[in-house]
Amino acid sequence: xxxxxxIDEEIRVEVAEFGVPVRFVWRGxxxxxxxxxxxxxxxxxKRTWWRRRHRDHYRVRTSDGRxxxxxxxxxxxxxxxxxxxxxxxxxTRSE
Numbered sequence: 737x738x739x740x741x742x743i744d745e746e747i748r749v750e751v752a753e754f755g756v757p758v759r760f761v762w763r764g765x766x767x768x769x770x771x772x773x774x775x776x777x778x779x780x781x782k783r784t785w786w787r788r789r790h791r792d793h794y795r796v797r798t799s800d801g802r803x804x805x806x807x808x809x810x811x812x813x814x815x816x817x818x819x820x821x822x823x824x825x826x827x828t829r830s831e
Contacts, residue, residue: 739824747806749817757794757806762819768799780811795823 749760756775759768773795780789790810797803803823809816 741822747819769796770799771797
C-alpha cells in the first residue's frame, strides 16, 4: 500500500509538446520530470458549462526518484498548476 503526503500548492511548471510537464518549481526547488507515469483528463459534467472544472492530471517521477501527482486547472477563470501530493515509497524522503 502506498503512502502519500498531501501538498495542494500552486507551482510553476514548464511543459513540452501537448502540455506535458517536463520540470516544475516547488518551494524554490526545481524538479526535472524523468517519466510521466500516468496522465488523465477530468471534466466536471455535473456543473453548467461555464462553471465546469477541467483538469489534466499527471503522476510523474522526477530525476531524483520521487513521485508526485500534479494537475493543470484548465477551467473557467485563471489557468494554473497544482502539486497535489507526493507518493511516498521506500526510496523517497519525507519532510
